[in-house]
Amino acid sequence: MSGSLNGIKVIDLTRVLAGPFCTMILGDLGADVIKIEAPEGDEARNFGPFVKGESAYFMSINRNKRSMVLNLKDPRGREILKELVRQADVLVENFRPGTTAKLGISYEELYPLNPRLIYASCSGFGQTGPYRGRPAYDIIIQAMGGIMSITGQPGGEPTRVGASIGDITAALFTVIGILxxxxxxxxxxxGQYIDISMLDCQVAILENAIARYSVAGEVPKPIGNRHPSITPFTTLRTRDGYIVIAVGNDNLWRKFCEAVKRPDLIDDPRFKTNPLRTQNWDELYPILCSIFSEYTSEEALAVMEAAGVPCGPLQDVGQLFHDPQIRHREMVLPIEHPVAGSLWMAGTPLKLSRTPGKIARPAPTLGQDTYAILREMGYSESQLKELEAEGVITPKAKKE
Amino acid sequence: MSGSLNGIKVIDLTRVLAGPFCTMILGDLGADVIKIEAPEGDEARNFGPFVKGESAYFMSINRNKRSMVLNLKDPRGREILKELVRQADVLVENFRPGTTAKLGISYEELYPLNPRLIYASCSGFGQTGPYRGRPAYDIIIQAMGGIMSITGQPGGEPTRVGASIGDITAALFTVIGILxxxxxxxxxxxGQYIDISMLDCQVAILENAIARYSVAGEVPKPIGNRHPSITPFTTLRTRDGYIVIAVGNDNLWRKFCEAVKRPDLIDDPRFKTNPLRTQNWDELYPILCSIFSEYTSEEALAVMEAAGVPCGPLQDVGQLFHDPQIRHREMVLPIEHPVAGSLWMAGTPLKLSRTPGKIARPAPTLGQDTYAILREMGYSESQLKELEAEGVITPKAKKE
Structure with missing residues (x-):
């Protein structure tokens, strides 16, 4: 089965998260992704936990790539890169703005070699503007981009999203720009140049918050797990965890009350209509807590489902492994790595009928494909020996 | 200036959020997006706040589209849709699985009319698997997909991400699948069929959480705003808000302590190294709180920047409007709407050098382009009158 991007060659100069997540998706779609690493390797190779010396973090976002060690500080390293660029369709980098110019591999320098080249840069703040040179970390971008100010419990602290949504969103927009x-x-x-900024992407995903502020003049605040105007539409604690229920209208409210054997609540003047339930949430919430404290999550969901109330369990990462839908969709699955053995990771959500995303190979060890790629380019064995002896293509020895 | 997807025609059967966010991006990229609405319109047109009767929510995610009212329950409505499909490149829908088959417009029925058609479905759980028919809301998907279990303050409740990341992530992957x-x-x-599931997409963005659990067997928990292993790397309260600092190594720690005039902390045996700072966070945190309670956010950031410590303000949605970087990148900007007037919304992060994303037109009023599109298709004025009289292309009168 072929991939959507078969025949597309990607030069991958990315490190850590946003860039590698982008090139992983291109790889999932069938592109030939050549990950160029400095002799010391992608920093993420040093992020724990480790399995037989290999980083689980690194392995989870670098599948479907080949690894080539190339010292870009050596002029012969840059020459090899330029040869690759001549044959490539796409180059992706996520250095801090200015770094590629220092290395002599900026778009301006590479474009004349291959006018069909699509050169994508993914950075914290973008290549232009007053903050372009600043260091960016996911939490700085989440903080500046507004999403933390609307995440968290009401009246509580602004809260970082637990996944690195600053990096991941930028990765997805970088893929979109490239395609x-x-x-x-x-x-x-x-070809052309693509300038993706993590901060831009955070602003782009705020959906209605900006328009709401613009129209109503009210700064959106964290509202916890409630819906702003539909009640009850929230998480609730059960005996052994949490569930979510979404009682979207008065008819569902009736069904809900009957299902939990509290018909008295249906016409309770405090809760009879959705606006009343929303207004009197402080009185309704403890009643719901007391009701659900009698059920396990499984029992509560069975009761809700039988009544036709939209609901679902709040699952932790361990529970995802057992969710029948997630398993059916192959969204958590083991990948065999030559050194680390079997490692579980997320599958691909790109379910295309003829050319679906797929995981064709595990993450590469550092420089495992250097020789193969150089041979494909026509280098002789003696040239390879020379390049290795001079440290142009040699991985730094790993500390044990 | 032309767009990347000029010449691509998209039939947009989507409503509310995930689907419309996807087709908005296709429109930002220059595709001709024809939004087909039932006579009562996209439900999101009823979501407040409103400006002169137009929904700010709707307007913020439906720019760059034309609107056509078409009653797909009427056989003539379906015939018109099929004519459009013959000329289209892409169709996107986000009905609950099974609905397109009931309407007689499933992929199986439309594909024979145009084998080049790319038909993308975006649903809560996907088109296959035991949960495929279940109702999905953003909070249910966030809960089931694991992200809530890792978001929130340590020891506190699992927390919903304040933006509808369940919908938005699915929208981005749907765009990627289509491209x-x-x-x-x-x-x-x-062409082919694309089956995107919001739940799949949530699992896909957990990055290292799955691998971490798989390797270490430990269920990842909410860790608030701290970094798991680098300290201090967190939000801190100032006199008038919050800032983020990222003290990534012992050298920066020294600079940090000098900058806040607490050189005594540099070699304090509790805080001398990063592992010690991480271990003794409960003692360090109150000291930092007390230090920063003396500064406004602006003062604190000036001190951190002067010392070279990576940092940034925690901005609310109102503050985004004044951020010089966000303004420079045109990520918050006013769009003129013929009815509502000037409405601020997020710009596009797709900064391509030759064919950047752009906002060419505001969101359409219900059915504003029905006649124009039908005339393009060759319908005569008398045919239009007939279709209108019989309610095939007539918007439902708006309640005042």
Missing amino acids: AALAERERSGK | AALAERERSGK
Whole structure:
């Protein structure tokens, strides 16, 4: 079965998270992703936990790539990169703005070698503007981009999203930019430069918060797990965990009350209509807590489902492994790694009928494909020996 | 200036959030997006706040689209849809699985009319598996997909991400699936079916949480705003808000302590190294709180920047409007709407050098382009009158 991007060659100069997550998706879609690593390797190779010396963090976001060690500080390293660029469709990098110019591999320098090249940069703040040179970490981007100010319990602290949504969102937009440029290249025959900023992407995903502020003049605050105007539409604690229920209208409210054997609540003047329930939440919430404290999550969900009330369990990462839907969709699955053995990771959500995303190979060990790629490029064995002896393509010895 | 997807025609059957966010991005990229609405319109048109009767929520995610009212329950409505499908490149829908089959517009029924058609479905749980028919809301997907279990303060409640990340992530992956299928169609000449599930997408963005659990056997928990292993790397309260600092190593720790005039902390045996700071966080945190309670956020950031400590303000949605970087990148900007007037919304992060994303038109009023589109298709004025009289293309009168 072929991939959507078969035949597309990607030069991957990315490290850590946003860039590698982007090139992983290109790899899942069938592109030939050549991950170029400095002799010391992607920093993420040093992030624990480790399995037989291999980083689980690194392995989980670098599948479907080949690894080539190339010292870009050596002029011969840069020459090899330029040869690769001549044959490539896409280059992705996530250095801090200015770094590629220092290394002599900026878009301006590489574009003349291959006018069809699509060169994507993914950075914290973008390549332009007053903050372009600043260091960016996910939490700084989440903080500046507004999402933390609307996440958390009401009246509590602004809260970081537990996944690195600053990096991941930028990764997804970088993929979109690259694929859009590929589509455009079919018409124009030309590549172009793509400048994705993590901060831009955070602003882009705030959906209605900006318009709401613009119209109502009210700064959106954290509202915890409630819906702003539909009640009850929230998480609730059970005997052994949490569930979510979504009682979207008065008819469902009636069914809900009957299901939990509290018909008295249906016409209770405090809770009879959705606006009343929303207004009197402080009185309703303890009643619901007391009701659900009698059920396990499984029991509560069975009762809700039987009554036709939209609901679901609040699952921790361990529980995902046993969810029948997630298993059916192959969204958590083991990948065999030559050194680390079997490692579980997220599958691909890109379910295309003819050319679905797929996991064709585990993450590479540092430089495992250097020789193969150079041989494909026509280098002789003696040239390889020379490049190795001079440290151009040699991985730094790993500390034990 | 042309767009990356100029010449691509998208039939948009989506409502509310995930689907419309996807087609908005296709529109930002220059595709011709024809939003087909039932006579009563996209439900999101009823979500407040309103400006002169127009929903700010709706307007913020439906720019760059034309609106056509079409009653798909009427056979003539379906015939018109099928004519459009013959000329289209992409169809996107986010009904609950099974609905398109009931309406007679499933992929199986439309594909024979246009084998080049890319048909993307975006649903809560996907088109297959035991939960495929279940109702999905963002909070149910966030709960089941694991992200809530790792978001929140340590020891506190699992917390919903304040933006509808369940919908938005699915929207981004749907765009990626569609663009990948367009790339593949250049080689094969064939369209295909795309089945995106919001739950799949939530699992896909957990990054290292799955691998971490798989390797270490420990269920990841909410850890608030701290970094798990680097300290201090967190939010801190100031006199008038919050800031984030990221003290990534012992050298920065020294600079940090000097900057806040607490050189005594540098070699304090509790805080001398990063592992010690991480271990003794409960003692360090109150000291930092007391230090920063003396500064405003602006003062604190000036001190941190002067010392070279990575930092940033925690901004609420109102503050985004004044951030010089966000303004420079045009990520918050006013769009003129013919009825509502000027409405602020998020810009596009898709900064491509030759064919950048752009906002070419505001969100459409219900059915504003019905006639124009039908005339483009060759319908005569008398045919239009007839279709209107029989309610096939007539918007439902708005309640005042």
